[in-house]
Amino acid sequence: MRSYGVNVEANPVVAVLHAEALPDPARMAPVAEHATVRYTRRDGLPDALDGAEVLFVYDFRTDALPHAWHAANRLDWIHAASAGVDPLMFPELRDSDVTVTNSRGIFDAPIAEYVLAQILSFAKDIPESLRLQRDHVWKHRDSERIAGRSVLVVGTGPIGRAIARLLTAVGMKVSGSGRRGRDDDPDFGTVTATEDLPAALAVADFVVLAAPLTDSTHGLFDAEMFAAMRPGARLVNVGRGELVRTDDLVDALRSGAVGGAALDVVDPEPLPPDHPLWDLPGVVITPHNSGDFFGWQDTLVDAFAENFRRWRAGSPLENVVDKRLGYVPSS
Template sequence: MIYEPFDESLKILTATKWEPWQKEAIRQVVPDAIFLEPDACRSLEELIFQADILFGSPKISPTLLAKSPTLKMIHLLSTGVDRYMVPEFKESPIILVNSRGVHGPLVADHAMALLLALSRSLHLAYEKQESKVWERLPIVDLEGRTAGLLGLGSIGKEVSVRCKSFGMHVVAVRRSGEKDPAVDKVFPPSQLHQVLEVSDFVICSLPLTRETYHMITITEFSVMKPSAFFINVGRGATVKEEDLIRALEQQMIKGAGLDVFEKEPLDPDSKLWDLPNVIITAHYGGTDEAGLKKSFAIFLDNLDRLKKGEPLRNVVDKELGY
């Protein structure tokens, strides 16, 4: 997608505070940039009505952002954009850019950490350690096992590389159904159950869209192996959480490793906290200082492209929702 170049100086707003190194880097691309940041005198909600560009992940309503007469582009530090998919923002002319590709290796590492912890009963071993109980726990040999990937974007492909290094067979569900050398076999969403039936570990990295909302329900858990583990590092609402709890309680699946949830933070009253076959992490699988700098590098590149009227990177398709 190509946009008209901008001749005037750009007012660039951050959702937090500008670091000196960020300002210096931006000036290399946009020498006459005007830097805006919220402070005691000016709130972020006020500044969005003055800024041309917004960098960061603002905790304000996308509906309010859509009302800005000046905003041309928003660069998010995250990959997920589901909260922005409201009619007002989708219909606005604001360009939405995400950090797709930045978090792939980080989140894939986190998915594998959950997979390995579950396969080696490390969550149960920690409980035994706390109680000073010496007990040999069951393990799952990964070699020859099947990993079923729900989603084959940057995270899914990185997960596949890691699974194959453990000698695992890898199959995947992909919206297009198009073959990919990263995995052994690709299935379209209409054949989701075929993937679930054969998988020993199901790793979900799907974005949240109209098509993926509650894609995994009790019906899907019922076709999985009773010995299978479910891992979610994508978006919480791709899974119907009450059905996941039911599947775990009734031992329809062996366990789950979860970094994302339907509602975050996870409610203290959620049954998930107390289930012995669940490992919970607080949606930090992609959090890393290096990731921030990689995202900022995309932002700098797009500033240069925006000034020149060249195609931008990582532009979100508001209709597809990613």
């Protein structure tokens, strides 16, 4: 374990990379009380990094850091205001001694609720009910039950586990897919190894993508994987858009091999207005907000402030990312 922290008599420099909105100053007060805080957008990041010991990546979708890395001459620790850290996993950072932490745990339950909502929307055909209401049409229809239906969750980290627990609680039969296969997992029961994923897809009514984006998961869901899915099964993606080869998904939806898709993340992102995914039947698209509950920004800043307190005290940091894996290993 590395030794964290600085001389508490010194006044460390903390760079905060933000987009349009700044972190709430009141939430940042525990940091500003003990540090010089430099707020910056991407264009000013090199100047802000010069002499900074800490970087708070509040703009969690940014790709600015690799271009400013040359200025990181004193950097000790980077904290990401997100669970995924794929934009930060460029070679120079991976090979450095800089510690990376993330905001694991904040979005688990909200994303699980989103997944359940989308599965229920598919089963009860809520989009068609809204269309009929819009047209003032009273039309009786039957709907599916979700109890007893099978769900494969691809990704067995904290978000995948929160999804598994919630779907199990409503009576669905949940299994997982991860790097290692096992039959005694406390949340999934059975976890299928990635190399055996096609066989697991063949028996799932719903497939939920909740894996981190790494070299091994990039483009994992391609034409071969979609062909392996049970005909008419639905896909829910709350991981990263790049887990899916978008053109192959479009083809699978058009052919009916995939019965529908709820996509909170897409590739490219944002989705261009003329992209065919917008108009395909059975597709629901949301703008990467499945975990964004009222107050989530404040919760992210609070998590950083707590980790900053630990850093100053020389205590172990929370949610330390294994830069080789690209995520926080499960304990």
